[in-house]
Amino acid sequence: MTKGVIVPLESARLVEYAVPVDCYICEGQNNFDAEFCRYCSAPMALAHQAETNKTPPTLVACMGVSGVGKTVYLGMLMDMLSRGSGDTRLLARGAFSINMQQATVSSLSRCGFPGKTPNEPDSWNWVHCQVRTGKSRHPLDLIMPDMAGEALLEEMDHPHSYRVIGSFLQKCAGTLVLVDAMKLLEGGQEQEFFTMKLTSYLGELSQKRKNQWATRPLGVVFTKADRCEECMADPEGFAKAHAAGLWQQCHERFPMHRFFASGVAGSCAWRDTYDEGRVQVPLRVEPHGIIEPFEWLLGKLRKPRA
């Protein structure tokens, strides 16, 4: 048996319901108390936090094929910058912004990688943070989602299947594209094809000359490069040698691009688990090349576009 509960009608509450709140990502109209956007499933907290800012937050994407290490990269980046040992310091805005950092650090410190990011956008981790660099007085507000690789692939193959991805990339100011260096080294072409698809997709995303992706910075980060000395020493040369198509496309379509190499696990092995099957495990954590691509991107974002 259920009991009816009488909620007093408050005029203020009615007014709040009457005024819709625009989603910060897709600009769809939502109720003021919605947790996620009803159209794109982005957290509405982003819109509420953005309202409090004088300048709107900048969107930055981190993309790559499933399993390339997007969660690890973003989680480690947040943790390293929030420790504040270098010139660039990061401060999370909102409790939800710390979830990814917590999950990544907790897994890595126990010699495991964080679980696979689900395809459903309402399960993704979003980061809203303030980044302060040594040179600049004003902090930069950034929004970075940890998007699932399979969802990205689906959106590229079938545009508008994930509204959140399309809307986000339209408004995005710059991106880091992650590529698995070890798979390239082994001769696998999938990584290169995916990244080329992604860059082609970005190239076609905005037809307006002013907003073209060619005017935005694109950093290509080779992940798991700590096991490939050649890649760590010369990422550009590695790209030319092992991903010539991607290298060519970047040079032709993205004048503001650069290649980087990064690595987190010093050594890896495999573990047979009952529930997930065979999974890779890091035997120690030694981050290299994590901050450099992000600082390069920040530098490009701070400079007024030509």
Added chain:
Amino acid sequence: MRYTIAKRTAIVALLTGVAGTVLWHTGAVPLGAYIGPPLLAVAALLALIGSRPPYCQPVTPEPEDCQQPRPVAPADPDNPDSLVDQMLGQGRYALLLRPQVACDLRAELFERTLTELQNHMALVPDGAVVLGDTDGNAGELEIGADGSPRQPRSVRVAPYFLDRYPVTNREFFEFVASGGYEQIAFWDTAIWPAVLDFVDRSGRPGPCFWNDGCYAVGRHDHPVVGVCWYEAAAYARWAGKRLPTDAEWVKSGAWPVMLSNSQSSQRRFPWGDTMDRSKANLWGSGPGHTVSVRQYDDGVSVGGIYQLIGNVWEWTRSDYVPSYFAPEEFIAESPLKSLRGGAFDTYFDNQATCQFQSGDIQIARKQNIGFRCAVSVCDLMLYQESTRDDQDSDLPEEVLA
């Protein structure tokens, strides 16, 4: 560098030539005074066109990058003591203290050798040490495949000496200079075909990051890195030592104290139970690369062993045994050897403890992996009959007994 200097010189010559030509045209100077500059300009232009861009030039080390150190002087065949001098200079005192050799040493040389041992190595007494995750970091992962919790295990070790510092570039240079890579007896038979592949950047035998058979200037007392497990084991054999076992390494840092028959207390770090990043070269506390083995003195262990934590991971002779999950779940492409201690780029505190174990394949030659050596007390002759009566050795009674 050479290209830049050549380019700058050519540009200066070109500008001088152009300026001279202009002055001559305007009549500011007579022709005779500036007959040279136009020629100079043409020559400079030809030099600029002819010089190759830097990416076309072969990469050769700058002379100041590599300063060939001198190995210890070879022994004089007419003077039997000079061989001992040479071996002591090379750091092979442990070999001289082997019973087969030490019994023939003169008392004075024996004392010198013993002093070298005490200066370079620390004595770790026998006893039990607990291996495995004793901090509870493994949490719920510390459950075996059969569902039963896996307990840390206790291992008993005999007394041994452990190097006070990791093996340095200078020490390893003696091994390379004495032909260590050519003397096959020092190497495991399994690796004989691959020894020729253990070369430096110039293709000469030596650690991976050396050049022209020597280390970079100013890095003589940095720990040697870029050596695989086999190279470390070969060096240890050459020096009359061996790599420490996992249990020995942990015991020297954790320094366990028996509280009762069944329980012991051991430290998480050589200096105590709390992480203090100022005492070790780790991520965020150091310059981001190796430092001299003489730095971070505050991180010394109870037994007087330095830099067990940080600077470089250290090879041990034991196999890697995962402690965060059941060994039967573990799969590696090739057998892994155990690494201990963390390095300059180790990120997490809990991976820079005495208990934490990492691993890598035996042929891994990485910029953050070095080693130190050990030698069992039972393998050394620590007294001679003639000197025993004097009892002037600093070694404890139980070791001499």
